Amino acid sequence: MEKAVITGMGVVSPIGNDLAELESNLFAGRHGIVPIDHFDTSDVAVRVHAPVTDLDPAAHFTGPQLRRLDGYSRFGLIAARQAVRDSGLLDSIDPYRLGVFMSNSGLGGVGTVLGESETMREQGPRRVSPALIPKWTANILAGLVAIEAGARGPAVSHTAACAASSVSVGEGLRAIRHGYADAVICGGGEASSHKLVMAGFQNLRALTASEDPDRASIPFDRERAGFVIGEGGAALVLESESRARSRGATIYAEVSGYGTTSDASHITAPAEDGEPIDRAIADALAEAGEKDETVYVNAHGTGTVKNDQVEAASIGRMFGDRALVSSTKSMTGHMLGAAGAAEAIAAVLSIRRGAAPPTAGTAEIDEDMKIDVVRGRARTAELSRAVSLSLGFGGHNVCLVVDRAEG
Template sequence: MGAVTPLGSRVETIWDRLCQGISGVDVITRFDTKDHDAKIAGEVRDFAPGAYLDKRELRRTDLFVQMALVAAQDAVDDSKFSVSETDASRVGVYIGSAFGGLVALEDVHAKMLRQGPGRISPLFPAMVLGNLASGHVSIRFGAQGPNNSSSTACAAGAHSIGEALHLIRRDVADVMIAGGTEAVITPLAVGAFGNMKALSTRNDDPKAASRPFDRERDGFVMAEGAGILILEELQHALRRGAPIHAEVLGYGSASDAHHITAPCPDGAGAARCMLNALRDAGMSADGIDYINAHATSTPAGDAAETAALKQVFKANAHALPISATKSMTGHLLGAAGAVESIFTVIAVRDKLLPPTINLDTPDPECDLDYVPHKARHMAVRTAMSNAFGFGGTNASLVFRSYAR
């Protein structure tokens, strides 16, 4: 596993801060927010891609690619796997992103307006295309197998992991480098989501702005980063003595078919998605011990997910611990599902559930066990991670602890 987030750029450091209930949300430093309603975000601070990429690569890549490359390098190092000529065609890449190279898009567009179309870089298309994170990672590690990318909004990272799982199951690949990446702390993105009234404007208290399931929640907090997991066919991993953190047991997807941005109020689409993941895992709902919720801190989204959880888990729903880790990271859009999959994997590995912070005034509509304020030690064997996106697209993943 490898990650770049507002809480840091090393998985174990990120996890430690997460379990301490530390928020990575703060005032935006990337640009002048004077004319923006939302002035806060989960920026990746102290990011140093120069330790991984040379100056030529830095000039030719957007920030979303740089974050993916750094997270992928850490994940490959963690897996202790190196691609050889003999197995290169059995190693693939599947990395999602909602927006792709938005930083480069805005920069190049501004330059064109100032200096004319003759000043547009010929590298521009290769900097903004959403699949270029997968492309660069494939080139970096010599992965010659499937090379794909999901662009399913806030579910992109989770969909990428699930589709990578299916490629391994279909014997198309033995190893997949999978996850999501996003870099959208830009004037256009923050302004657009702000004008939609989707973002929190709790600008005077950034650390308390992302507050899933709380009655005072007023929108999500934009964030950036990347999360990459190395998925490997079990026997392949065992033969080489790989360090195994957990098993990917199931994957589900489903559409709300309801509205382009709003979720089904009754959570029907999310519920179908979770049931599909359980079916794929070959298990019933009572086998799930823990949920990492999508929980963006929007009034409609959190209520709909709560309704969906009640539909799926029925009488057990109130006894099921549920974390909303976006309360600390903010919402990483296309990278969120991948980063939260990493959190779910570590939760089952370490038997420790990260908290939901800022849950000070519980919403009566959201009345489940959201692990408020403090991390919880608990025996967890099987867990689910949810990721839901605009367009009504949903993804759920099931992870199980690996019995060595």
């Protein structure tokens, strides 16, 4: 059975618009959270977000292309382009053996919908753009990446809320392991920093009302009060190990395990006992093979009271004192459908760097959390394995295991 290795990575995020910039800021503990300045916040409690900055869309797309792309597709496409270029695989692969699993949380082109709704209200239905539907749909990113890459294998978008792009990476592993593809471009994109979305999350009591960017996203902190909306895109190229080695590709790491379960409990809150999270972790570890050594865990770590409590308990049960834990959402905010892929990249970088990134802003850990949360600065450690956890509304639980590549 084939191993699935990572031969390319790309990212557009609040803390970096390429891999090098992301890595530099991630391990320095620099966050990308800033005050909201693109809409009036006088009637909402939300004051901060984590936007993509210093990215000129016109440098990546023509005018006609921009008019046909929602923000989430732009971010996802740029990240996928980076990953594909990094991998160097397009010149030698059968297009029918190349898949694309690029996902969105399910909100799709929400900015497009809001804009065209306003157009219809003010100017009537005839003025609504014919690009509305393709810009809106949550699956279109997979199609767009497939078109650009010439990929004629499976092109699928997984809708699993905030775990969506983690599912895409896991299903990419399965496609390669079971022989359905030789390589898969996996990841996601999100651009949901809009007032309507924030109002909805706020009324679910999921977003922080903090006005201090340095203390807004503080996962596992005793003063945590919700997450910060982020945006961006992230992509990884997964490839069969035999193919990658035969063409002399750079191999960043191996995706060795994938577990996914459902809480079957509540539409927004995690199951109180955390058992489905335990099972997702156990299934991923069983697939990857057990290792009795220090593991870096990139937690889902949203900064909501209940998520962090349940997740920390699960990490403690499954890893004991072997886990170094951090939440990179403390720096990127919650990138929703792009979060899982971005955090899988962070897991890869941690192994290669031999360090766990900090949970920026987090100070005092809630006293009932018996896990080792990395705070203040990155912590050097001998790491050959990292685990990335993603949880989503609807009860989706996903665990990815990433191992240092052999040889």
